[in-house]
Amino acid sequence: MYRSPARPPFVEGRPCTTCGTRLVLTARESDVLDLIALGKTNDQIADAHKASLHAARTWVDNILDALHATGRVQAVDTACRVGLLNPPATLRSSDEEPKVPxxxxxxxxxxxxxxxxxxxxxxxxxxxxxxxxxxxxxxxxxxxxxxxxxxxxxxxxxxxxxxxxxxxxxxxxxxx
Known part of the structure; x- marks a missing residue:
């Protein structure tokens, strides 16, 4: 089963300085969010957690609802913005940053x-x-x-x- 290194039972994002909103996910939802951010499918999420496909779909739907997202891309974007995901500064093996038009x-x-x-x-x-x-x-x-x-x-x-x-x-x- 996939487990991120030592997470508390709940993971909280940074509070917004304007609206005060702070998003909270369970540790399992946070683990699933990590897998979503890596581009994993529901099948791969189910396999990583040794769970049914139905359970994986439910977890993904719960995350999308919690983040008020219409899809996985928006969920990852929102999670990065509120501090639920902390993307590494470099994700590529090369030292060269990709040029993005x-x-x-x-x-x-x-x-x-x-x-x-x-x-x-x-x-x-x-x-x-x-x-x-x-x-x-x-x-x-x-x-x-x-x-x-x-x-x-x-x-x-x-x-x-x-x-x-x-x-x-x-x-x-x-x-x-």
């Missing part, structure tokens, strides 16, 4: 706050195919195992905002 980063910033590819395309005046291509190029450039892992890496590189989610005026429109 602003066009790819702009599309991902919208994805991180819960926008769908279709809505990102509308907001950036692009086709959905172009948005998908930009996001996949970004994941490959970062060596990420999917969008949630890319969010963790980009937070580690300090390329995504670190302000508490209540400070953003974005509304979400993506489905889980």
């Amino acid at each position: 602003e066009l790819e980063l702009e599309a991902f910033r919208l994805k991180a706050v819960g926008r769908s590819k279709k809505r990102i395309a509308q907001e950036l005046s692009l086709s959905p195919h172009t948005v998908k291509s930009r996001l996949h190029r970004l994941y490959k450039r970062l060596g990420a195992d999917g969008a949630a892992h890319a969010a963790l890496i980009l937070h580690g590189l300090k390329l995504l905002p670190s302000s508490h989610p209540c400070h953003t005026s974005e509304t979400t429109g993506a489905a889980r």
Whole structure:
């Protein structure tokens, strides 16, 4: 069973200086959040905890609800912003930081706050195919195992905002 090093029964994020909100997860939810951030699937989460797929789905849904997230990417973004996840400063074996084009980063910033590819395309005046291509190029450039892992890496590189989610005026429109 996957276990992070010595965690207390509950893990608390930093309180927001504006709204005072402090998000709290159980130790198991925190472990599952770590796996989500590494791009693991529900099957892999279930295997890591020697649990059923139904249990893994329930844990993931509970985390998304607790973080007020519409999907895994937004959950990882929110968790990094409130201190429930602390991405390493470097996640790559090479010393060289990846060069991230602003066009790819702009599309991902919208994805991180819960926008769908279709809505990102509308907001950036692009086709959905172009948005998908930009996001996949970004994941490959970062060596990420999917969008949630890319969010963790980009937070580690300090390329995504670190302000508490209540400070953003974005509304979400993506489905889980």
